[in-house]
C-alpha cells in the first residue's frame with residue numbers, strides 16, 4: 001500500500017470511497033442521473049408539489065415573450081420548485097432561511113450531477129445503510145422522550161448522522177447530498193401527519209418500515225444555494241425572474257420542521273415541550289409569520305428585487321389579501337393575477353388532533369384558492385399573460401399596472 005492509500009485506510013472506513021468519488025469517479029459525465037426519477041422531496045406544508053406544472057407553464061409563457069435564463073427562488077423550502085426550474089433548464093439560485101432548506105437546495109439545485117457518480121454515491125449510501133444503530137442524544141430525544149421515530153430507526157439515524165462528517169470530509173456538496181438522502185429516508189419512516197408540532201399516539205404504519213437511504217434526484221448543470229433572509233438574497237442576486245413563495249400565516253417553519261433543523265445542525269440543542277422542539281424556535285422568527293409585519297416585509301422585498309419579472313404564490317387563506325399583494329407588486333410593474341381552486345393540505349382534511357392523538361377540531365372546508373401573481377416590467381409579457389390565461393383554463397384578473 002502506498003503512502004496516500006495507507007493514510008486513507010487509516011483515516012477511517014469511508015476515506016477510500018470518498019477518494020474514489022473525488023478522483024476516480026467524480027468527473028463522470030452521466031447526464032441522465034436524477035433526471036428521469038420523480039423528484040422525491042420531504043413532506044412540506046406549503047410545498048407547491050401539485051402546482052409545479054402551473055408555475056412552470058406560467059414561467060414558460062413569460063419566457064416566450066422575454067428571455068428568461070436565470071431564475072431565483074427566494075423561499076425555496078423543500079426545494080421542489082427550484083428543482084423543477086433546474087430540471088426545466090433554467091439556471092437557478094435557491095434561498096431559504098432554514099438550514100435544512102439550504103441543505104436541500106445545495107443537493108437538489110446547486111450540486112451538479114455530473115460531478116457525483118451515481119454508482120459511487122450508491123456505494124457510500126450502502127455503507128451508511130449497513131451501519132448498526134446506536135443509542136445517542138437524538139434517539140433518546142426523538143424515540144423515547146418524544147416518539148417521532150420508531151426506536152430501531154432513530155438508532156440508525158443516530159449512527160448514520162454521526163458518520164456523515166467522516167464520509168464527506170470537506171466536500172460541502174457531498175455533505176448536503178448525504179444529509180438530503182438521510183432527511184428523505186427519515187421522512188419516509190416518521191410518525192407524524194406531516195408537521196413536527198406533534199407525533200402520532202400510535203405508530204404511523206410507515207414508521208414501522210426500515211430506514212433506507214437512496215440517491216437523491218440530483219440534476220446535471222450549474223446551480224446555486226443561499227441561506228438567509230429573502231431580503232438579503234434579493235439584494236445580492238440578479239436574475240431574469242424571481243419566484244416568491246413566502247409563509248402564509250403565523251406557523252413558523254422552524255417549529256413545524258424542527259427535527260430537520262436539528263438533524264442537519266446536529267447541535268444537540270436544548271429543547272422544550274412534548275414535541276421536544278429546539279429552544280431557538282422561540283427566538284428565530286420570520287417577519288412573514290406576523291400579520292403586522294408581513295405586508296411591509298413583502299413590499300420591501302419586492303422593491304429590492306433585481307429582476308424584470310416576479311412570480312408570487314399565495315392563497316386566499318393567508319395574512320395578505322390578493323389586493324395587498326397586487327399593491328406591493330404594482331409599483332413599477334404590470335400585474336396579472338391567475339387563480340385556481342385546490343384541495344387543501346391533507347392535515348386539514350383529516351381533522352385536528354392533540355399531541356395525544358385525540359381529535360380536537362373538525363374540518364371547516366377542504367378546498368382553497370391558490371393564486372399566482374405575475375408582475376413584470378415588460379408590457380408585452382403582461383399582454384401575453386392576460387390573453388393566454390383563459391385559454392389555459394384559469395381565471396385571470398388583469399390588474400392595471402403602471
Ligand SMILES: C[S@@+](CC[C@H](N)C(=O)[O-])C[C@H]1O[C@@H](n2cnc3c(N)ncnc32)[C@H](O)[C@@H]1O
Pocket residue numbers: 044045046047048049074075076077078079080081095096097098101228229230231245246247248253254286287288
Ligand atoms: C411556503 S414555504 C416554501 C415552499 C416551497 N416553495 C416548496 O415548494 O417547498 C415558505 C418558506 O419560506 C421560508 N422562510 C420564512 N421566512 C423567510 C425569510 N424571511 N427569508 C427567507 N426564507 C424564509 C421558510 O423556511 C419556508 O421554507
